[in-house]
Amino acid sequence: MEQQDIAEIVKRVISQLQHASPTTESSCSLKEQGDYGVFDTLDGAVAAATASQKQIGTIAIRDNIILEIRRMTKKHAKELSEMAVAETGFGRVEDKIKKHLLVAHRTPGTEILAPQAVSGDAGLSLMENAPWGVIASVTPSTNPTCTVINNAISMIAGGNAVVFAPHPAAKKVSQYTIQLINKASERAGGPASICTTVLKPSLENAQALFVYPGIRLLVVTGGDAVVDAARAVTDKRLIAAGPGNPPVVVDETADIERAAISIVEGASFDNNIVCVTEKEIIAVSSIADELKTQMCRHGAHFLTLDQVDTIAKIVLRGYPGDNISVNPKWVGRDASVIAAAAGIDVPKETRLLIFDADKSHIFAVIEQMMPILPLIRAADVNQAIDWAVELEHKNRHTAAIHSKNVDALTRMAYKMDCSLLAKNGPAIAAIGAGGEGWTTMTISTPTGEGVTNALTFTRKRRCTLVDSFRIV
Numbered sequence: 001m002e003q004q005d006i007a008e009i010v011k012r013v014i015s016q017l018q019h020a021s022p023t024t025e026s027s028c029s030l031k032e033q034g035d036y037g038v039f040d041t042l043d044g045a046v047a048a049a050t051a052s053q054k055q056i057g058t059i060a061i062r063d064n065i066i067l068e069i070r071r072m073t074k075k076h077a078k079e080l081s082e083m084a085v086a087e088t089g090f091g092r093v094e095d096k097i098k099k100h101l102l103v104a105h106r107t108p109g110t111e112i113l114a115p116q117a118v119s120g121d122a123g124l125s126l127m128e129n130a131p132w133g134v135i136a137s138v139t140p141s142t143n144p145t146c147t148v149i150n151n152a153i154s155m156i157a158g159g160n161a162v163v164f165a166p167h168p169a170a171k172k173v174s175q176y177t178i179q180l181i182n183k184a185s186e187r188a189g190g191p192a193s194i195c196t197t198v199l200k201p202s203l204e205n206a207q208a209l210f211v212y213p214g215i216r217l218l219v220v221t222g223g224d225a226v227v228d229a230a231r232a233v234t235d236k237r238l239i240a241a242g243p244g245n246p247p248v249v250v251d252e253t254a255d256i257e258r259a260a261i262s263i264v265e266g267a268s269f270d271n272n273i274v275c276v277t278e279k280e281i282i283a284v285s286s287i288a289d290e291l292k293t294q295m296c297r298h299g300a301h302f303l304t305l306d307q308v309d310t311i312a313k314i315v316l317r318g319y320p321g322d323n324i325s326v327n328p329k330w331v332g333r334d335a336s337v338i339a340a341a342a343g344i345d346v347p348k349e350t351r352l353l354i355f356d357a358d359k360s361h362i363f364a365v366i367e368q369m370m371p372i373l374p375l376i377r378a379a380d381v382n383q384a385i386d387w388a389v390e391l392e393h394k395n396r397h398t399a400a401i402h403s404k405n406v407d408a409l410t411r412m413a414y415k416m417d418c419s420l421l422a423k424n425g426p427a428i429a430a431i432g433a434g435g436e437g438w439t440t441m442t443i444s445t446p447t448g449e450g451v452t453n454a455l456t457f458t459r460k461r462r463c464t465l466v467d468s469f470r471i472v
């Protein structure tokens with residue numbers, strides 16, 4: 001055992017003894033004090049977060065906590081990835097490890113909070129980014145650990161504490177992540193409950209947070225149902241990160257092999273459960289066959305429509321029919337596992353299943369979150385873009401295009417009107433995975449904040465000093 005591990009165990013034992021031995025000032029039970037952020041009751045979770053928030057007033061303490069969270073994330077990336085896949089059944093461990101490293105390295109900290117000053121004849125005004133206090137954050141099952149870590153870094157950087165409402169189907173790994181964050185905070189000299197949650201997460205607990213007194217900012221990352229549910233009742237400022245159905249357009253001017261590699265890489269990343277990953281391909285028909293061939297050379301497997309029909313009957317509820325939904329049992333599964341369930345033999349290393357379809361195919365219309373994508377043929381790039389707009393359903397979330405035609409790239413950007421648009425790369429490049437810019441796991445689409453960061457989770461305040469304090 002290394003010296004560092006021993007020191008950590010000693011620290012943890014001392015801390016647990018402190019928790020377990022109420023002093024005269026604090027007569028709280030162990031349960032009321034929580035277990036590194038996990039509380040029996042929502043009241044306990046909110047009270048602890050409220051007290052903890054008051055302890056991270058300085059930039060120095062926030063920086064120290066965030067540094068430790070980054071270190072913790074890198075150290076536990078594999079463990080957390082394995083736990084998330086084991087508990088939810090969604091995704092690929094090796095891709096989740098990459099996602100943890102992305103979050104650890106590219107989630108901005110306090111440096112992004114630079115204040116602004118306006119100096120003029122009438123004096124000086126200072127604009128600063130203030131904390132909201134305690135933030136309530138509802139997190140998805142498809143990305144349980146990285147959303148918690150990314151939110152924690154951004155929200156703590158903004159000076160906030162967080163009460164998380166994780167998806168019940170990702171309860172264990174979400175709670176464990178929150179505990180690791182609190183241990184990191186404690187190692188940095190911060191509070192051991194800077195992020196909290198309840199022992200038994202439920203929809204009711206999340207709904208209680210929608211209206212919990214004293215919490216002024218609610219952040220929701222999930223599908224339409226939770227965004228609508230929050231919007232309907234909350235009296236708080238709402239930042240909502242909703243669903244997507246990202247189309248990717250490929251035209252005849254594109255580097256077809258590069259487009260093929262990008263689409264296979266992007267659409268199969270974490271088995272397509274990421275909200276930004278490509279969910280349908282719309283190619284100009286003159287290059288569609290070449291694109292198909294290149295995709296199959298780079299990890300995709302081509303299916304017949306009959307094979308796709310067999311798969312759809314297994315992985316979709318109510319198919320065929322009018323009320324079709326995705327069966328969570330099949331969300332984020334490996335392509336080879338999905339194919340095998342339908343009796344189709346594909347190489348085990350297959351990353352993505354593709355098939356020819358028209359734009360009304362169910363896998364084009366719904367957010368499937370599985371590595372199975374339709375390839376739709378359009379007469380020209382304008383038609384491809386129009387269909388992309390239609391299939392994105394005005395989520396205004398994410399889209400991608402492969403083209404060297406500046407007019408087509410520009411038309412795509414205007415028409416899609418999305419929070420994210422990737423050009424000539426995988427869609428995940430637009431959240432910093434292979435592209436420039438910071439990352440986030442909460443892309444706020446319905447409420448419009450886009451690629452969130454610490455600034456998103458602050459209140460803008462101005463202080464004006466009239467006629468003085470200038471230096472020129």
Ligand code: NAD
Pocket residue numbers: 138139140141142143165166167168202203204206207221222223224225226229241242243244274275367441442443444445
């Ligand atoms: P989900 O909507 O089922 O659950 C998300 C969260 O909302 C969970 O914590 C869940 O417990 C809670 N919830 C759901 N319905 C609720 C209700 N009626 N009242 C209170 N709480 C409720 O989503 P999921 O399957 O966990 O995640 C996948 C979805 O999330 C996809 O649609 C995906 O696109 C979206 N997503 C979006 C982003 C983004 O940044 N925009 C990021 C990740 C996931």
